[in-house]
Amino acid sequence: MPDSLTDTLAPDAPIFDPAAFRLSPRQAEIISLARRFGQQVLAPRAAEWDRSATFPLANFRDMHREGLLGICIPEEEGGLGADFQTYCLAAAELGRYCGATALSWNMHVCSTLWSGPLADDLEMDAATRAEHAARRSLHFRRIVEEGAIYAQPFSEGGAAAAGTVAFGTEAWAVPGGFRVNGKKIFASLSGAADYYGILCTLREGDDKPSRRNTLYLAVPANAPGVEVTGEWDPLGMRGTVSRTLVFKDVFVPEEAMLMPKGIYFQAASRWPHMFMTLTPTYMGLAQAAYDFTVRYLRGEQPGTPPVKRRMYPTKQIALAEMRVTLEQTKALWFQAITEARADPSREQVQRAWAAQYTVMENANAIAAKAIRTCGGQAMLKSLPLERIYRDSRCGSLMLPWTAEICIDRLGRDCLYNPGETDE
């Protein structure tokens, strides 16, 4: 008998079936670890972080024990050795069970993914590469051995995080390191991270601020001059605790460089899919909204009476439409994360923008439709759907590839060749 006739409906099955999506056994193993962790550890705690808008520190301690803090650290350095695609697929499974944890975890993981496998694809002379290898090992060891948590505060409230001007946060070279001054807004993990992986502009002598001199630095959270300010009481992603960071004459040692000088600029230009790392959380939320709807309409959602609503044709049609949107989103996203690499073709970059836009917008569209389809009793705060809806609303706001910016770049790039004007 074909599998499709013997399979039962399993709303917690892998989002991307390893056989259907041709994943390797090692990939399947890492993604399955994330999925089980999400179901068993993240899901039961998610409502509490959301209600109190507090950071899920207990989740991060447990992720350390499971090896998930080092998911992208090479195996020879004690990590799980996941590449970009494997990380994205694992992160989607976490996002499915707790959006705020997955999004915060993404900020942490990027400091290892970007300085790790991604940097390996970039050009460096042998001496620079050796120096980088030694420095990143220090960060990797802190994470693997001590469970150190890294944040990724880039946003400043101006055009810098969108990638158009130099960062206003500046690092002046001083003996043994840098002196950092500036401010970052929406710093997820603020007050909880051990290191803030900031992007800032390296200044030396009389030079003018330039994006080419962007420096990626891990500022110790306990360094004198680092301050967390402001309130945090947002619509969604409440557990990320994304408050404001102020750096006042903070001394940061040279070993804190997460990438050598000039390499972040090279990464942003040559490895553009690096900005897709915010999407997996929202891919997971899209799946979560769909899963909830299946369970609810079948009368199987925990915390609700066993009332079936699946026999109404309107519900069947709505769910089918949600499934179509979900499949479209999965297919495009999977293709984009699979072809991520250094120096992608122009078409691949265009597809990455389309995928980013699609995931971020569709996650919220699917969640909104889930609420309309399941009805009033499904949006009570005792159930996860309304949190999924609020969390999913935040995806399209994430710089540098907000939904607006993706559309803006895609439209222009599909109509103009480089240097072409209408003059």
Ligand SMILES: Cc1cc2nc3c(=O)[nH]c(=O)nc-3n(C[C@H](O)[C@H](O)[C@H](O)COP(=O)(O)OP(=O)(O)OC[C@H]3O[C@@H](n4cnc5c(N)ncnc54)[C@H](O)[C@@H]3O)c2cc1C
């Ligand atoms: C829950 C959450 C967690 C976050 N965590 C982090 C974090 O850990 N680290 C971090 O660095 N940031 C983080 N951010 C910040 C995020 O990336 C944005 O910087 C933040 O949402 C502020 O954006 P804004 O909409 O106020 O943009 P603004 O600063 O007001 O300016 C940019 C606006 O203009 C639009 N825009 C800019 N350029 C163009 C263009 N060329 N074409 C069309 N439109 C354009 C953008 O879409 C955006 O709406 C987080 C945000 C949220 C919501």
